[in-house]
Every structure is written in C-alpha cells, then in structure tokens.
Amino acid sequence: MKFDKSYFNFNHDLYLCLAYDPPAQSIYTKxxxxDILQLLEKDILHFKSKGDVLLCGDFNARCGNLLDFVSSDSTDHLPISNDNYPVDFNLNVRNSRDTTVDTRGKELIELCLGNQIRLLNGRTLGDSLGKYTCYNHMGTSVVDYLLASDSLMQNILYFNVSTFNPTLSDCHCKLSWKILSHHFLDIIPQPNSKVMGSKFKWQENSPQAFQSALQDKDSKNLISHFDTSSDINELAVKLNEILLTASKKCLRRPSPPKKSSRKIYTNKKFF
Structure with missing residues (x-):
C-alpha cells in the first residue's frame, strides 16, 4: 500500500507491507x-528505490536481542573513499523479553543489516521493553514485528504491543503505531448548507403526522430531486431540507422560555 508523500507531507513516499511467514518447520514452508524472506528482500530493494518501507506482520522469527544495525559503522575501513557506502547510524539498543534466537531470527536480522531496515519492537516509545507478542501452548515469544526504513525511524512516534485478547486472535497480540504526518484538510464551507436552528417537540402522534407530511406535494418534490449519485455534501444539504420542510408542517416547536416576572430593583438600599 502506498502513502503519497505530497498528501501526507512525508519526505518520501511510504510503502506499507503486511507480511506472514509460516513457521520454518511447517508443511506449507517445506x-x-x-523462501518468503528472500521474496520480501526483493520487494524491499524495489520499493526502497522509490521511497520508505514499512513492514508489519508475523514472521515466526525469534531475534532475541541481536543488533539489527552495524555498531560504530564508518567508511574508515574502506581502502578508497566511497560516498555510495550507506553508513549505519547508531540507534538505541533494542530490548526483548524473548531472549531466544532461532535460525529464522538470524535470517531476519541479516535482512535488516543488508537493507538498512530496523525493528521497532523494544526500542520505541510504548514498547521499550520488547513485550511478548505471541502466547500459545508452547509458551511466550516475540515473533510479530514492525520494521521500518532507517530514514523513517524519526517519524515513528509510538509503537505498542496490546495485551493479548483471545477474541481478536488465537495467540497473537495486536500491534499498533503512530507516524508523524503534516497533513492538513482544507475544509471549504458549503454556502447552501442550512442549520436547523429551532428544535421540534416529538409527541405521541408525531410519527403518523411526520409520515403524512413526507407524502405531501412539497416533500415529494424534494425527494424526487434526491439523486444518490450527487456529492455527499450536497446530499446532506438536500436531506436536511427534506426533513426540515416536513417538520415545519407537522411538528410543534417548544415554547420559548418565559421571562421572569420578578422585579429587580437595582437601586434598592440595603441599609
């Protein structure tokens, strides 16, 4: 899914991928x-050339606390100067309550290192400890991740692993996040919109009276011009006009509040 940079005011277009990689020992995987991670890496290379990449899903990979970036990276080790070498920036150390590392986890870390993709779990506001994401009969683990382009990290405001809810999933927790955007909606006032100023009293005979009012000549004329293919704002104005016209013909307005008859003497002496 593409999020256009001009609409959201991002620095680059954003490409979101929702992924699922079955367990390594499953019949489906065999x-x-x-390999699904290889397919993902090809897509990452393709879409990173167009903008930033965000991946979320169940990778069935246990990464423990392995680093997903090259620590203290620089170009000093290169025999000649190479401006095309992408230097990794030092990030906050990633925490995880799941310290187990499996083969799939190592492969996912290699994917991150080779493509400057970073794990948000365990290093982002909302999940600084690396909460468990999976609860099943075999125990607890972290196998669900949010991964982002290195250049997108500063725009991730929040990441959360929700408390496990068996109503939503068999064993996985919901992942949610917030991304910084500078999108503004230009709200254009509708000159033809009408606001129902006065209220109407709804009484015991009001349903029958209102239905009858909708059947009269004026209401039928308005209803006949109610074209559902029109703009939604225009439809709202027309619907409001139909209801207001019928209401004025059959419903009573509440009586205005009575003014207090108590006289107020402003110059009355109090001594």
Whole structure:
C-alpha cells in the first residue's frame, strides 16, 4: 500500500507491507519453492528505490536481542573513499523479553543489516521493553514485528504491543503505531448548507403526522430531486431540507422560555 508523500507531507513516499511467514518447520514452508524472506528482500530493494518501507506482520522469527544495525559503522575501513557506502547510524539498543534466537531470527536480522531496515519492537516509545507478542501452548515469544526504513525511524512516534485478547486472535497480540504526518484538510464551507436552528417537540402522534407530511406535494418534490449519485455534501444539504420542510408542517416547536416576572430593583438600599 502506498502513502503519497505530497498528501501526507512525508519526505518520501511510504510503502506499507503486511507480511506472514509460516513457521520454518511447517508443511506449507517445506512445500514452498522460494523462501518468503528472500521474496520480501526483493520487494524491499524495489520499493526502497522509490521511497520508505514499512513492514508489519508475523514472521515466526525469534531475534532475541541481536543488533539489527552495524555498531560504530564508518567508511574508515574502506581502502578508497566511497560516498555510495550507506553508513549505519547508531540507534538505541533494542530490548526483548524473548531472549531466544532461532535460525529464522538470524535470517531476519541479516535482512535488516543488508537493507538498512530496523525493528521497532523494544526500542520505541510504548514498547521499550520488547513485550511478548505471541502466547500459545508452547509458551511466550516475540515473533510479530514492525520494521521500518532507517530514514523513517524519526517519524515513528509510538509503537505498542496490546495485551493479548483471545477474541481478536488465537495467540497473537495486536500491534499498533503512530507516524508523524503534516497533513492538513482544507475544509471549504458549503454556502447552501442550512442549520436547523429551532428544535421540534416529538409527541405521541408525531410519527403518523411526520409520515403524512413526507407524502405531501412539497416533500415529494424534494425527494424526487434526491439523486444518490450527487456529492455527499450536497446530499446532506438536500436531506436536511427534506426533513426540515416536513417538520415545519407537522411538528410543534417548544415554547420559548418565559421571562421572569420578578422585579429587580437595582437601586434598592440595603441599609
């Protein structure tokens, strides 16, 4: 899914991918002709050339506390100056309550290192400890991740692993996040919109009276011009006009509040 930079005022277009990689030992994985992480890496390379990348899903990978960036990276080790070498910036150390590392986890970390993609779990406001994301009969683990382009990290305001809810999933927790955007909606006032100023009293006979009012000549004329293919704002104005016209013909308005008859003497002496 593409989020246009001109609409959201991002520095680059944003491409979101929702992913699922079955367990490494599952029959489905064994029958695959291509590794899913390899397919993801090809897509990452393709879309990173167009903008920033954000991936979220169940990767069935346990990464423990492995670093997903090259610590103290620089170009000093290169024999010649190379401006095309992408230097990794030092990030906050990623925490995880799941310290187990499996083969899939190492592969996911290699994907991050090779493409400057970073894990948000365990280092972002809202999940500084790296909460468990999966609860099943085998125990607890962290296998669901949010991954982002290195250049997108500063725009991630919040990341949260919700408390496990068996109503929403068999064993996984919901992941949610917030991204900084500078999008503004230009609200154009509608010159033809009418606001129902006065209230109407709804009495015991009002339903029958209102239905009858909708059947009269004026109401039928308005209803006949109610075209559902029109703009939504225009439809709202027309619907309001139909209801207001019928209401004025059959419903009573509440009586205005009575003014107090008590006289107020402003110059009355109090001594």
């Amino acid at each position: 029958n695959l002709s291509t």
